Amino acid sequence: MRVLLIEDDPTLGRALQEFLTGQGYAVDWLAEGQRALLAIKNYTYDLVVLDLNLPDMDGLEVLRTFRQQGSQIPVLVLTARDALADRVAGLDAGADDYLSKPFELDELAARVRAFARRHLGTVIPVIEFGSISFDTVHRELRVAGELLTVSVREMSVLEILLSRASKVVTKQQITQALSAMDADFSENAVEVYVYRLRKRLEGRGVAIKTVRGFGYMLELEESA
Known part of the structure:
Protein backbone atom coordinates (compact mmCIF):
# COMPACT_ATOMS: atom_id res chain seq x y z
CA MET A 1 0.00 0.00 0.00
CA ARG A 2 1.31 3.42 -0.95
CA VAL A 3 0.93 6.22 1.61
CA LEU A 4 1.38 9.98 1.28
CA LEU A 5 2.43 11.52 4.60
CA ILE A 6 1.92 15.31 4.79
CA GLU A 7 3.69 16.61 7.91
CA ASP A 8 5.72 19.80 8.29
CA ASP A 9 7.59 18.88 11.48
CA PRO A 10 10.89 17.41 10.22
CA THR A 11 11.54 15.25 13.27
CA LEU A 12 8.04 13.81 13.41
CA GLY A 13 7.80 13.47 9.64
CA ARG A 14 11.03 11.51 9.40
CA ALA A 15 10.06 9.31 12.36
CA LEU A 16 6.61 8.54 10.95
CA GLN A 17 8.03 7.78 7.51
CA GLU A 18 10.52 5.33 9.01
CA PHE A 19 7.86 3.77 11.24
CA LEU A 20 5.30 3.25 8.46
CA THR A 21 7.98 2.00 6.08
CA GLY A 22 8.92 -0.53 8.74
CA GLN A 23 5.28 -1.63 8.79
CA GLY A 24 5.58 -2.59 5.13
CA TYR A 25 4.13 0.47 3.38
CA ALA A 26 5.64 2.62 0.66
CA VAL A 27 5.69 6.13 2.16
CA ASP A 28 6.23 9.49 0.47
CA TRP A 29 6.73 12.33 2.95
CA LEU A 30 6.04 15.96 2.02
CA ALA A 31 5.94 19.04 4.24
CA GLU A 32 3.95 21.53 2.12
CA GLY A 33 0.35 21.56 0.97
CA GLN A 34 1.01 22.70 -2.59
CA ARG A 35 3.61 19.98 -3.16
CA ALA A 36 1.20 17.43 -1.70
CA LEU A 37 -1.56 18.49 -4.12
CA LEU A 38 0.87 18.11 -7.01
CA ALA A 39 1.89 14.64 -5.80
CA ILE A 40 -1.74 13.55 -5.45
CA LYS A 41 -2.33 14.71 -9.02
CA ASN A 42 0.67 12.87 -10.46
CA TYR A 43 0.94 9.72 -8.35
CA THR A 44 -1.43 7.00 -7.17
CA TYR A 45 -1.88 6.71 -3.40
CA ASP A 46 -3.96 4.38 -1.27
CA LEU A 47 -3.96 6.57 1.85
CA VAL A 48 -3.13 10.15 2.81
CA VAL A 49 -1.99 10.88 6.38
CA LEU A 50 -2.54 14.62 6.72
CA ASP A 51 -1.35 17.14 9.31
CA LEU A 52 -3.50 20.27 9.40
CA ASN A 53 -0.84 22.80 10.43
CA LEU A 54 1.17 23.26 7.24
CA PRO A 55 3.44 26.22 6.44
CA ASP A 56 1.92 27.29 3.11
CA MET A 57 -1.77 26.43 3.46
CA ASP A 58 -4.18 24.95 5.96
CA GLY A 59 -4.44 21.18 5.85
CA LEU A 60 -8.23 21.38 5.63
CA GLU A 61 -7.84 23.47 2.47
CA VAL A 62 -5.56 20.80 1.03
CA LEU A 63 -8.21 18.20 1.82
CA ARG A 64 -11.06 20.25 0.37
CA THR A 65 -9.06 20.99 -2.78
CA PHE A 66 -8.32 17.42 -3.79
CA ARG A 67 -11.83 16.31 -2.79
CA GLN A 68 -13.24 19.01 -5.09
CA GLN A 69 -10.96 17.67 -7.82
CA GLY A 70 -12.70 14.32 -7.48
CA SER A 71 -10.08 12.39 -5.51
CA GLN A 72 -11.53 9.65 -3.31
CA ILE A 73 -8.24 8.69 -1.61
CA PRO A 74 -8.89 7.76 2.04
CA VAL A 75 -7.57 10.42 4.44
CA LEU A 76 -6.42 10.04 8.03
CA VAL A 77 -6.10 13.47 9.65
CA LEU A 78 -3.25 13.64 12.15
CA THR A 79 -3.21 16.86 14.16
CA ALA A 80 -2.93 18.66 17.47
CA ARG A 81 -6.35 20.25 16.89
CA ASP A 82 -8.41 18.00 19.15
CA ALA A 83 -11.49 20.14 19.91
CA LEU A 84 -14.86 18.72 18.89
CA ALA A 85 -15.37 21.54 16.37
CA ASP A 86 -12.01 20.72 14.76
CA ARG A 87 -12.86 17.04 14.45
CA VAL A 88 -16.23 17.86 12.93
CA ALA A 89 -14.61 20.29 10.48
CA GLY A 90 -12.06 17.67 9.43
CA LEU A 91 -14.69 15.00 8.81
CA ASP A 92 -16.97 17.46 7.00
CA ALA A 93 -14.07 18.46 4.74
CA GLY A 94 -13.73 14.85 3.59
CA ALA A 95 -11.52 13.07 6.12
CA ASP A 96 -12.20 9.37 6.76
CA ASP A 97 -10.58 9.20 10.19
CA TYR A 98 -9.11 11.59 12.76
CA LEU A 99 -6.23 10.98 15.19
CA SER A 100 -5.21 13.67 17.66
CA LYS A 101 -1.63 14.40 18.72
CA PRO A 102 -0.02 13.18 20.86
CA PHE A 103 -0.79 9.60 19.90
CA GLU A 104 0.66 6.13 20.34
CA LEU A 105 2.38 4.57 17.34
CA ASP A 106 0.51 1.31 17.96
CA GLU A 107 -2.81 3.13 17.51
CA LEU A 108 -1.60 4.80 14.32
CA ALA A 109 -0.43 1.44 12.98
CA ALA A 110 -3.81 -0.15 13.80
CA ARG A 111 -5.71 2.60 11.99
CA VAL A 112 -3.48 2.38 8.93
CA ARG A 113 -3.92 -1.40 8.89
CA ALA A 114 -7.69 -0.86 8.86
CA PHE A 115 -7.31 1.27 5.73
CA ALA A 116 -4.99 -1.35 4.24
CA ARG A 117 -7.62 -4.06 4.72
CA ARG A 118 -10.16 -1.89 2.93
CA HIS A 119 -7.66 -1.34 0.12
CA LEU A 120 -7.19 -5.09 -0.22
CA GLY A 121 -10.94 -5.52 -0.45
CA THR A 122 -11.43 -7.40 2.78
CA VAL A 123 -12.23 -6.65 6.40
CA ILE A 124 -11.31 -10.19 7.42
CA PRO A 125 -8.51 -10.00 10.01
Whole structure:
Protein backbone atom coordinates (compact mmCIF):
# COMPACT_ATOMS: atom_id res chain seq x y z
CA MET A 1 0.00 0.00 0.00
CA ARG A 2 1.31 3.42 -0.95
CA VAL A 3 0.93 6.22 1.61
CA LEU A 4 1.38 9.98 1.28
CA LEU A 5 2.43 11.52 4.60
CA ILE A 6 1.92 15.31 4.79
CA GLU A 7 3.69 16.61 7.91
CA ASP A 8 5.72 19.80 8.29
CA ASP A 9 7.59 18.88 11.48
CA PRO A 10 10.89 17.41 10.22
CA THR A 11 11.54 15.25 13.27
CA LEU A 12 8.04 13.81 13.41
CA GLY A 13 7.80 13.47 9.64
CA ARG A 14 11.03 11.51 9.40
CA ALA A 15 10.06 9.31 12.36
CA LEU A 16 6.61 8.54 10.95
CA GLN A 17 8.03 7.78 7.51
CA GLU A 18 10.52 5.33 9.01
CA PHE A 19 7.86 3.77 11.24
CA LEU A 20 5.30 3.25 8.46
CA THR A 21 7.98 2.00 6.08
CA GLY A 22 8.92 -0.53 8.74
CA GLN A 23 5.28 -1.63 8.79
CA GLY A 24 5.58 -2.59 5.13
CA TYR A 25 4.13 0.47 3.38
CA ALA A 26 5.64 2.62 0.66
CA VAL A 27 5.69 6.13 2.16
CA ASP A 28 6.23 9.49 0.47
CA TRP A 29 6.73 12.33 2.95
CA LEU A 30 6.04 15.96 2.02
CA ALA A 31 5.94 19.04 4.24
CA GLU A 32 3.95 21.53 2.12
CA GLY A 33 0.35 21.56 0.97
CA GLN A 34 1.01 22.70 -2.59
CA ARG A 35 3.61 19.98 -3.16
CA ALA A 36 1.20 17.43 -1.70
CA LEU A 37 -1.56 18.49 -4.12
CA LEU A 38 0.87 18.11 -7.01
CA ALA A 39 1.89 14.64 -5.80
CA ILE A 40 -1.74 13.55 -5.45
CA LYS A 41 -2.33 14.71 -9.02
CA ASN A 42 0.67 12.87 -10.46
CA TYR A 43 0.94 9.72 -8.35
CA THR A 44 -1.43 7.00 -7.17
CA TYR A 45 -1.88 6.71 -3.40
CA ASP A 46 -3.96 4.38 -1.27
CA LEU A 47 -3.96 6.57 1.85
CA VAL A 48 -3.13 10.15 2.81
CA VAL A 49 -1.99 10.88 6.38
CA LEU A 50 -2.54 14.62 6.72
CA ASP A 51 -1.35 17.14 9.31
CA LEU A 52 -3.50 20.27 9.40
CA ASN A 53 -0.84 22.80 10.43
CA LEU A 54 1.17 23.26 7.24
CA PRO A 55 3.44 26.22 6.44
CA ASP A 56 1.92 27.29 3.11
CA MET A 57 -1.77 26.43 3.46
CA ASP A 58 -4.18 24.95 5.96
CA GLY A 59 -4.44 21.18 5.85
CA LEU A 60 -8.23 21.38 5.63
CA GLU A 61 -7.84 23.47 2.47
CA VAL A 62 -5.56 20.80 1.03
CA LEU A 63 -8.21 18.20 1.82
CA ARG A 64 -11.06 20.25 0.37
CA THR A 65 -9.06 20.99 -2.78
CA PHE A 66 -8.32 17.42 -3.79
CA ARG A 67 -11.83 16.31 -2.79
CA GLN A 68 -13.24 19.01 -5.09
CA GLN A 69 -10.96 17.67 -7.82
CA GLY A 70 -12.70 14.32 -7.48
CA SER A 71 -10.08 12.39 -5.51
CA GLN A 72 -11.53 9.65 -3.31
CA ILE A 73 -8.24 8.69 -1.61
CA PRO A 74 -8.89 7.76 2.04
CA VAL A 75 -7.57 10.42 4.44
CA LEU A 76 -6.42 10.04 8.03
CA VAL A 77 -6.10 13.47 9.65
CA LEU A 78 -3.25 13.64 12.15
CA THR A 79 -3.21 16.86 14.16
CA ALA A 80 -2.93 18.66 17.47
CA ARG A 81 -6.35 20.25 16.89
CA ASP A 82 -8.41 18.00 19.15
CA ALA A 83 -11.49 20.14 19.91
CA LEU A 84 -14.86 18.72 18.89
CA ALA A 85 -15.37 21.54 16.37
CA ASP A 86 -12.01 20.72 14.76
CA ARG A 87 -12.86 17.04 14.45
CA VAL A 88 -16.23 17.86 12.93
CA ALA A 89 -14.61 20.29 10.48
CA GLY A 90 -12.06 17.67 9.43
CA LEU A 91 -14.69 15.00 8.81
CA ASP A 92 -16.97 17.46 7.00
CA ALA A 93 -14.07 18.46 4.74
CA GLY A 94 -13.73 14.85 3.59
CA ALA A 95 -11.52 13.07 6.12
CA ASP A 96 -12.20 9.37 6.76
CA ASP A 97 -10.58 9.20 10.19
CA TYR A 98 -9.11 11.59 12.76
CA LEU A 99 -6.23 10.98 15.19
CA SER A 100 -5.21 13.67 17.66
CA LYS A 101 -1.63 14.40 18.72
CA PRO A 102 -0.02 13.18 20.86
CA PHE A 103 -0.79 9.60 19.90
CA GLU A 104 0.66 6.13 20.34
CA LEU A 105 2.38 4.57 17.34
CA ASP A 106 0.51 1.31 17.96
CA GLU A 107 -2.81 3.13 17.51
CA LEU A 108 -1.60 4.80 14.32
CA ALA A 109 -0.43 1.44 12.98
CA ALA A 110 -3.81 -0.15 13.80
CA ARG A 111 -5.71 2.60 11.99
CA VAL A 112 -3.48 2.38 8.93
CA ARG A 113 -3.92 -1.40 8.89
CA ALA A 114 -7.69 -0.86 8.86
CA PHE A 115 -7.31 1.27 5.73
CA ALA A 116 -4.99 -1.35 4.24
CA ARG A 117 -7.62 -4.06 4.72
CA ARG A 118 -10.16 -1.89 2.93
CA HIS A 119 -7.66 -1.34 0.12
CA LEU A 120 -7.19 -5.09 -0.22
CA GLY A 121 -10.94 -5.52 -0.45
CA THR A 122 -11.43 -7.40 2.78
CA VAL A 123 -12.23 -6.65 6.40
CA ILE A 124 -11.31 -10.19 7.42
CA PRO A 125 -8.51 -10.00 10.01
CA VAL A 126 -7.08 -13.36 8.92
CA ILE A 127 -6.62 -14.28 5.25
CA GLU A 128 -6.39 -18.02 4.60
CA PHE A 129 -5.44 -19.82 1.41
CA GLY A 130 -4.48 -23.46 1.43
CA SER A 131 -1.92 -23.97 4.19
CA ILE A 132 -1.27 -20.22 4.49
CA SER A 133 -2.82 -18.18 7.29
CA PHE A 134 -1.98 -14.46 7.40
CA ASP A 135 -3.03 -12.35 10.39
CA THR A 136 -3.42 -8.83 8.96
CA VAL A 137 -3.79 -7.28 12.42
CA HIS A 138 -0.72 -8.72 14.13
CA ARG A 139 1.19 -9.15 10.84
CA GLU A 140 1.88 -12.83 11.49
CA LEU A 141 2.32 -15.40 8.75
CA ARG A 142 1.76 -19.09 9.39
CA VAL A 143 2.18 -21.94 6.94
CA ALA A 144 0.70 -25.30 7.98
CA GLY A 145 0.40 -23.84 11.49
CA GLU A 146 4.09 -22.95 11.69
CA LEU A 147 5.06 -19.32 12.25
CA LEU A 148 7.10 -18.20 9.24
CA THR A 149 9.50 -15.27 9.57
CA VAL A 150 9.88 -13.22 6.40
CA SER A 151 11.10 -9.71 5.66
CA VAL A 152 8.68 -6.78 5.63
CA ARG A 153 8.89 -6.54 1.82
CA GLU A 154 8.37 -10.27 1.34
CA MET A 155 5.33 -10.12 3.60
CA SER A 156 3.93 -7.17 1.65
CA VAL A 157 4.35 -8.96 -1.69
CA LEU A 158 2.72 -12.11 -0.29
CA GLU A 159 -0.15 -10.07 1.17
CA ILE A 160 -0.88 -8.60 -2.27
CA LEU A 161 -0.87 -12.07 -3.83
CA LEU A 162 -3.04 -13.46 -1.03
CA SER A 163 -5.59 -10.68 -1.45
CA ARG A 164 -5.98 -11.77 -5.08
CA ALA A 165 -5.37 -15.50 -4.67
CA SER A 166 -5.98 -17.52 -7.86
CA LYS A 167 -5.93 -14.29 -9.87
CA VAL A 168 -3.07 -12.76 -11.84
CA VAL A 169 -1.24 -9.82 -10.26
CA THR A 170 1.08 -7.88 -12.56
CA LYS A 171 4.60 -6.84 -11.64
CA GLN A 172 3.54 -3.26 -12.25
CA GLN A 173 0.74 -3.54 -9.71
CA ILE A 174 3.12 -4.88 -7.08
CA THR A 175 5.78 -2.28 -7.88
CA GLN A 176 3.32 0.59 -7.70
CA ALA A 177 1.88 -0.63 -4.41
CA LEU A 178 5.30 -0.89 -2.76
CA SER A 179 7.16 2.04 -4.33
CA ALA A 180 7.78 5.46 -2.85
CA MET A 181 8.87 8.38 -5.04
CA ASP A 182 12.34 8.44 -3.43
CA ALA A 183 12.83 4.67 -3.21
CA ASP A 184 14.83 2.48 -5.56
CA PHE A 185 12.24 -0.23 -6.11
CA SER A 186 11.74 -1.93 -9.45
CA GLU A 187 10.19 -4.93 -11.15
CA ASN A 188 13.57 -6.64 -10.75
CA ALA A 189 13.18 -6.29 -7.00
CA VAL A 190 9.74 -7.89 -7.24
CA GLU A 191 11.35 -10.88 -8.95
CA VAL A 192 13.82 -11.22 -6.08
CA TYR A 193 11.09 -11.18 -3.41
CA VAL A 194 8.97 -13.66 -5.35
CA TYR A 195 11.99 -15.97 -5.69
CA ARG A 196 12.59 -15.86 -1.93
CA LEU A 197 8.92 -16.52 -1.19
CA ARG A 198 8.89 -19.47 -3.55
CA LYS A 199 11.81 -21.02 -1.68
CA ARG A 200 10.01 -20.53 1.63
CA LEU A 201 6.76 -22.04 0.33
CA GLU A 202 8.33 -25.10 -1.32
CA GLY A 203 6.51 -28.29 -0.35
CA ARG A 204 3.84 -26.38 1.56
CA GLY A 205 0.98 -27.00 -0.91
CA VAL A 206 0.91 -23.42 -2.19
CA ALA A 207 2.94 -22.01 -5.07
CA ILE A 208 3.53 -18.71 -6.84
CA LYS A 209 3.02 -19.32 -10.54
CA THR A 210 4.58 -17.08 -13.19
CA VAL A 211 2.08 -16.09 -15.87
CA ARG A 212 4.40 -15.13 -18.71
CA GLY A 213 3.83 -11.66 -20.06
CA PHE A 214 1.50 -10.76 -17.20
CA GLY A 215 2.78 -11.39 -13.68
CA TYR A 216 2.19 -13.85 -10.85
CA MET A 217 -0.62 -15.89 -9.35
CA LEU A 218 -0.85 -17.62 -5.98
CA GLU A 219 -2.34 -21.07 -6.47
CA LEU A 220 -2.78 -24.39 -4.73
CA GLU A 221 -0.42 -27.11 -5.90
CA GLU A 222 -2.18 -30.01 -7.59
CA SER A 223 -0.77 -32.51 -5.11
CA ALA A 224 -2.14 -30.50 -2.18
